[in-house]
Amino acid sequence: MMAPAVVLLLGWMLVPLVLTLWFSFVKFLPMRGDSIAKGLDWVGFENYVRFFSSSSFWPSVQITVLMVGGVLAICIIFGVLFALLLDQPMWGQGIVRILVIAPFFVMPTVSALVWKNMMMDPVNGLFAHLWRFFGAEPVVWLQDASLSSIIFIVSWQWLPFATLILLTAIQSLDSEQLEASEMDGAHPLQRFAYIVLPHMGRAITIVTLIMTIFLLSIFAEIFVTTGGAFGTRTLTFLIFQRVIDSQNIGLGSAGGVYAIILANIIAIFLMRIVGKNLDQ
Amino acid sequence: MxxxxxxxxxxxxxxxxxxxxxxxxxxxxxxxxxxxxxxxxxxxxxxxxxxxxxxxxxxxxxxxxxxxxxxxxxxxxxxxxxxxxxxxxxxxxxxxxxxxxxxxxxxxxxxxxxxxxxxxxxxxxxxxxxxxxxxxxxxxxxxxxxxxxxxxxxxxxxxxxxxxxxxxxxxxxxxxxxxxxxxxxxxxxxxxxxxxxxxxxxxxxxxxxxxxxxxxxxxxxxxxxxxxxxxGFIGSPKMNLITGEEAAKYDAHTIGVRPEHIDVVDGEGEWNGTVGVAEHLGSDTFFHIHNTGLGEMLTVRAIGDVSLKHGDKIGLNPRKNEMHRFDAAGLRIA
Amino acid sequence: MARSVSTQRKIITTAAAWLIGLLIFFPIFWTILTSFKTEAQAISNPPVFFNFDWTLENYAVVQERSDYMRFLWNSVIIAGGSTVLGIIIAVPAAWSMAFVPSAKTKNILLWMLSTKMMPAVGALYPLSLLFVWLNLLDTRFGLIMVLMLSNMPIIVWMLYTYFREIPGEILEASRMDGATLREEIFYILTPMAIPGIASTLLLNFILAWNEAFWTLNLTAAKAAPLTAFIASYSSPEGLFFAKLSAASTMAIAPILILGWFSQKQLVRGLTFGAVK
CATH class of the missing domain: 3.40.50.300 (P-loop containing nucleotide triphosphate hydrolases)
Incomplete structure (x- = not known):
């Protein structure tokens, strides 16, 4: 009964993978007349070397790391804080939860455009109004602080996810453990450091890994805000440009293989945790 | 049916x-x-x-x-x-x-x-x-x-x-x-x-x-x-099971006496020890007896409220006719 | 046992939580509000909050100019189709892994998960090429297939974790009670599995609805869903904040409502059962 799902997924994985691998070892420029029908020239590792040594490669890796790292740092730190706050007794907890979770359900193109225009537009955006109100010169966010702005937008989208999962993790903490540590004389801060944080450790790891995998392939947010300009060209976007804009399939495919390797390194760690969980 | x-x-x-x-x-x-x-x-x-x-x-x-x-x-x-x-x-x-x-x-x-x-x-x-x-x-x-x-x-x-x-x-x-x-x-x-x-x-x-x-x-x-x-499985508290020298006296590898089949006597008894924990249930009292020289802690039932304290010396007489004897394979000797 | 806390402390946490909640929600609130303004009011400085002339004109204009309904319909078909098809294929798989597990089950599950981690961009050109060969470019069917496959691991995983929670003793009880396999499936298993299947449906519908890599790259005009519709607003012409807001509101409203129902499933679905 597993066969249909397994066969479909196997095809879904193997066909593009094999094609990408093949293209990464050939010269393939459709605009200059290369086509599969005419046969493609084998160039060995040339695409890999060129992609690796091109002037855009290292900046794109740096930008990717900065973006993923920045979003993760914001989401984890604020996620833990918000989760702790939302776990406290309060009035209207359900409504606050709904408010906090909402951005996750906004489609990426909408959130990117709303932030780009309504909030960050240097003339008519709310931030510009706010800056002028305090007598400051409005910032051209997506040009002068482009990477930070995108990090901010993406964090807004993913913070709900981190908060919700961390909140779920906190709520699964046995309150007797906290009471025991309180009886043992631990201050609130010590209770957080020695009981709550270790308990959340696994959830934090999982959030980090899952978000990393999704964040590595962030696309729409860059596509509709800066289009990869002003120092926001991540590895994903660079590959996209090589394939679609410059139509250099060989080069783009070599980049794709790099991206696959990178994603798999992170995936291995995630799978270990998930796999362990499966045994319980 | x-x-x-x-x-x-x-x-x-x-x-x-x-x-x-x-x-x-x-x-x-x-x-x-x-x-x-x-x-x-x-x-x-x-x-x-x-x-x-x-x-x-x-x-x-x-x-x-x-x-x-x-x-x-x-x-x-x-x-x-x-x-x-x-x-x-x-x-x-x-x-x-x-x-x-x-x-x-x-x-x-x-x-x-x-x-x-x-x-x-x-x-x-x-x-x-x-x-x-x-x-x-x-x-x-x-x-x-x-x-x-x-x-x-x-x-x-x-x-x-x-x-x-x-x-x-x-x-x-x-x-x-x-x-x-x-x-x-x-x-x-x-x-x-x-x-x-x-x-x-x-x-x-x-x-x-x-x-x-x-x-x-x-x-x-x-x-x-x-x-x-x-x-050992049937009965609560468990039957006292004693091996070694004491069991050999009765021609057995193991002897068993239920807590309710041991009498508390004044002064020296056949077995002697000190009282450990006493569990008062009201109708019965169960004493845990240590230092009997039998290798195992004994459990003894006394009817009603008996005023023995932790550390007191106690003399015990097992009822011979209620004693169970087992051989080396653990089987009952008739 | 939850302890009672002082009212004072509760007031402070309530205020802080609401402040944060409202701040996070603000962009969405502002977008919805702006969609009812005129273009002039939408960019007025200082911003107007409620004292403006409420109008539905933007919605009319958006529909008229860019045929919103067509994109909406594409979104519904693509997200709905890929989810339903995915579930139809995944239920038997998850079923057999949950109830007749073998030594290989764990590895198959993990392998399925690993396909979800493949960066989409690595498959972009091969897939475009396949789409050209198979004449699937800019078709709803093509997107349904792609989104179905890309969400399949999550669907299988969610169903698997739900199915595993159905206790084996209940199935044994029904067998003792004389239920045949058909009756067991019809009277016991299906009703018990339906909440899990519904949650899976809901979450994956949302994921498919918001998917913005394949929908942007494999469609042009005919099959473009709302993600592409909104992306077409990225190059503005003249005053357009109010219209952008109206379009955005229409694109997110249905899913926001569905999403609020699926909070709990979200955690489970996206952490592959590792956090519950």
């Missing part, structure tokens, strides 16, 4: 044999309890009878006909599970009616039987609730209700009281015993709790590692345990 016979039944999971060849007859109308420590195979044995596990070899006969290869539903048995296994999406009424519905019984008869069961088990007030809205005891009764409406030839209970709190357990114990007295149907009941076994059973089957250690009425097991294992 309701005689169950196991003939040379074995069960293996992979290469491990959990039940070596085993013969057992459960007579009609008997309340039989399988008791033993966890992992002794008692639940497996029950599931073999139910048909939820296939036996590896041998035969199971129910009412004289071979049921070895019958599917569970065709064996005419009803089972009450440890977790109750109520259908969470059905009301109490539907839960109880389910086996009848599966038997394609007509609706009027189903209603009649469900109402009768609800009456007997005091479920009328909850009949339209879902299991999730019921307490543990109520769920237990629904599970029993679902079993009795089928009017099975035998009931199988798999540790049905282990999820209840102590007070409720005593109550349900009585209810099940009462039910047996009224229905007079064969019941096979699995538990690890020897108190449940002693209080409810007509016949107790003590199991260890898939092997039947002894079969008998509660008092037979109490008075004449066939071996050291049964001696």
């Amino acid at each position: 309701g005689q169950i016979e196991l003939k040379q039944v074995t069960k293996s999971f992979g290469n491990t044999q959990v039940i070596p060849p085993l013969d057992l007859t459960i007579h009609e109308g008997e309340f039989t309890v399988f008791v033993g420590p966890s992992g002794c195979g008692k639940s497996t044995l029950l599931r073999l009878i139910a048909g939820l596990e296939d036996i590896s070899s041998g035969h199971i006969e129910i009412d004289g006909t071979d049921a070895t290869s019958l599917v569970p539903a065709k064996r005419g048995l009803a089972m009450v599970f440890q977790s109750y296994a109520l259908y969470p999406h059905m009301s109490v009424r539907k839960n109880i009616a389910f086996p009848l519905k599966m038997a394609k019984m007509d609706q009027a008869e189903i209603d009649k039987r469900v109402n009768a069961a609800a009456e007997v088990l005091n479920l009328k007030d909850y009949i339209d609730r879902r299991p999730g809205q019921l307490s543990g005891g109520q769920r237990q009764r629904v599970a029993i209700g679902r079993a009795i409406v089928r009017e099975p030839s035998a009931f199988l209970f798999d540790e049905p009281l282990s999820n209840l709190d102590a007070a409720l357990r005593v109550g349900m114990r009585l209810e099940i015993s009462e039910l047996h007295k009224r229905l007079k149907t064969t019941m096979v009941y699995v538990t690890h709790d020897q108190v449940e076994a002693m209080t409810m059973a007509d016949k107790i089957v003590v199991l260890q590692a898939g092997v039947i250690e002894q079969i008998g009425s509660p008092l037979e097991l109490y008075r004449t345990p066939r071996n050291v294992f049964v001696a």
Whole structure:
């Protein structure tokens, strides 16, 4: 009964993978007349070397790391804080939860455009109004602080996810453990450091890994805000440009293989945790 | 109706044999309890009878006909599970009616039987609730209700009281015993709790590692345990088992004396020691006695409230005629 | 046991939580509000909050100019189709892994998960090429297939974790009660599995609805869903904040409402059962 799902997924994985691998070892420029029908020239590792040594490669890796790292740092730190706050007794907890979770359900193109225009537009955006109100010169966010702005937008989208999962993790903490540590004389801060944080450790790891995998392939947010300009060209976007804009399939495919390797390194760690969980 | 016979039944999971060849007859109308420590195979044995596990070899006969290869539903048995296994999406009424519905019984008869069961088990007030809205005891009764409406030839209970709190357990114990007295149907009941076994059973089957250690009425097991294992398992607090020199005096490898068969005497007794913890139950007091030189701590029952303190010297006389003797293989010496 | 806390402390936490909640929600609130303004009011400084002339004109203009309904319909078909098809294929798989597990089950599950981690961009060109060969470019069917496959691991995993929670004793009880395999599936398993299947449906519908890599790269005009519709607003012409807001509101409103129902499933679905 597993066969249909397994066969479909196997095809879904193997066909593009094999094609990408093949293209990464050939010269393939459709605009200059290369086509599969005419046969493609084998160039060995040339695409890999060129992609690796091109002037855009290292900046794109740096930008990717900065973006993923920045979003993760914001989401984890604020996620833990918000989760702790939302776990406290309060009035209207359900409504606050709904408010906090909402951005996750906004489609990426909408959130990117709303932030780009309504909030960050240097003339008519709310931030510009706010800056002028305090007598400051409005910032051209997506040009002068482009990477930070995108990090901010993406964090807004993913913070709900981190908060919700961390909140779920906190709520699964046995309150007797906290009471025991309180009886043992631990201050609130010590209770957080020695009981709550270790308990959340696994959830934090999982959030980090899952978000990393999704964040590595962030696309729409860059596509509709800066289009990869002003120092926001991540590895994903660079590959996209090589394939679609410059139509250099060989080069783009070599980049794709790099991206696959990178994603798999992170995936291995995630799978270990998930796999362990499966045994319980 | 309701005689169950196991003939040379074995069960293996992979290469491990959990039940070596085993013969057992459960007579009609008997309340039989399988008791033993966890992992002794008692639940497996029950599931073999139910048909939820296939036996590896041998035969199971129910009412004289071979049921070895019958599917569970065709064996005419009803089972009450440890977790109750109520259908969470059905009301109490539907839960109880389910086996009848599966038997394609007509609706009027189903209603009649469900109402009768609800009456007997005091479920009328909850009949339209879902299991999730019921307490543990109520769920237990629904599970029993679902079993009795089928009017099975035998009931199988798999540790049905282990999820209840102590007070409720005593109550349900009585209810099940009462039910047996009224229905007079064969019941096979699995538990690890020897108190449940002693209080409810007509016949107790003590199991260890898939092997039947002894079969008998509660008092037979109490008075004449066939071996050291049964001696130690049946009775609360446990029988004092003493080996070594003292046992040799009685020509045995091990001697056993129940706490209630040791008398406290003034001054020196046959055995002497110091009082440790005293457990006052009101009607009885149990003393733990240390430093007797017998190797083991002794437990002694005294009737009523005896004023001995921790650390006091105490003299003890075991009643020789109530003493159990076992040989090196652990078997009872007659 | 939860302890009672002082009213004072509760007031402070309530205020802080609400402040944060409202701040996070503000962009969405502002977008919805702006969609009812005129273009002039939408960019007025200082911003107007409620004292403006409420108008539905933007919604009319958006529908008229860019045929919103067509994109909406594409979104519904693509997200709905891929989810339903995915579930139809995944139920038997998850079923057999949950109830008849073998030594290989765990590895198959993990392997399925690993396909979800493949960066989409690595498959972009091969897939475009396949789409050209198979004549699937800019078709709803093509996107349904791609989104179905890309969400399949999550669907299988969610269903698997739900199915595993159905206790085996209940199935045994139904067997003791005389249910045949068909009756067991119809009366016991299906009703017990439906909440899990519904949650899976809901979450994956949302994921498919918001998917913005394949929907942007494999469609042009005919099959473009709302993600692409919104992306077409990225190059503005003249005053357009109010219209952008109206378009955005229409694109997110249905999913926001569905999403609020699926909070709990979200955690489970996206952590592959590792956090519950």
